[in-house]
Amino acid sequence: MRQLHFGAHIFLWIDRWNDSSLWLIERAQQLRLNVLEIAVGDDVSIDVPTLRRAAKDHQIALILSPGGDWPMECDISLDDPSLARRGADWHRAWIDVAAEIGAVAYTGAIYGHPGRVMKRVPPADELPRVADHLHTLTKFASERNVELVIEPMSHFRTHLVNTPAQAIRLIGLANHPNLKVLLDTYHLVTEIRDYAHAIRTCGKKLWGLHACENDRGAPGGGLVPWEPVCRALASETAARYIIFESYNSAIPGFAESRGMFHDVCADGDVFVRTALRHLQALLHQQ
Numbered sequence: 001m002r003q004l005h006f007g008a009h010i011f012l013w014i015d016r017w018n019d020s021s022l023w024l025i026e027r028a029q030q031l032r033l034n035v036l037e038i039a040v041g042d043d044v045s046i047d048v049p050t051l052r053r054a055a056k057d058h059q060i061a062l063i064l065s066p067g068g069d070w071p072m073e074c075d076i077s078l079d080d081p082s083l084a085r086r087g088a089d090w091h092r093a094w095i096d097v098a099a100e101i102g103a104v105a106y107t108g109a110i111y112g113h114p115g116r117v118m119k120r121v122p123p124a125d126e127l128p129r130v131a132d133h134l135h136t137l138t139k140f141a142s143e144r145n146v147e148l149v150i151e152p153m154s155h156f157r158t159h160l161v162n163t164p165a166q167a168i169r170l171i172g173l174a175n176h177p178n179l180k181v182l183l184d185t186y187h188l189v190t191e192i193r194d195y196a197h198a199i200r201t202c203g204k205k206l207w208g209l210h211a212c213e214n215d216r217g218a219p220g221g222g223l224v225p226w227e228p229v230c231r232a233l234a235s236e237t238a239a240r241y242i243i244f245e246s247y248n249s250a251i252p253g254f255a256e257s258r259g260m261f262h263d264v265c266a267d268g269d270v271f272v273r274t275a276l277r278h279l280q281a282l283l284h285q286q
Contacts, residue, residue, distance in 0.1 A: 007035025012268030041068020208241030217264035
């Protein structure tokens, strides 16, 4: 079986990256992770040389994803062409940062904007317009050795791409080999009935998983069927990354600001250890 790299999102520990967050690089290494995902936005500052050096010294791969202050008007799916171009420019700037720090990927709901749900019959030109922007962004990222990875989200968060099949359709329209898909086990709960089939649907285009339970808790004991998930990952996809994601509920107001109102991630270290123990045991059986 090919090697799967385990990682974690910074939101397991902190609510925003800044120059004092570099301790998370070493913490990831101590927890035997290979990857750290950093949320970026207009409220985030990155010391590029220092972060790049720290990641290299600790052998931690980096991922950037829009998750901080992401202006709603920076959305490549918007009907207004000038705003759609503004969205593309916003992502392009962060892809440049991803390249400068040596990140392996730029991921997320890049096709739209989380929180915008247009309750209408989709215009016939909507997906083709999005695909054109994605093709341009993916080409830009590829030239900088950064993979572009789209993440389907629940219909409560977006109307554009909710299922693996929709993600694959959009990737086909965008028509660039560097465009991949990241499935999130939390978002899939409301959208699909068969996790293994969802994973197989993505096949060689599956870059990896955001892994957590249906309540955003650590994998194990919830509704996500991890055994078939692990079997499908091991045998029927090209996935290389499993990234643990939730929101630290010990930070006052943070989890609530993200729409999580229960205490399932009070300690990022405990979350990671629990998740690793559960998933590594299942993967070793494959």
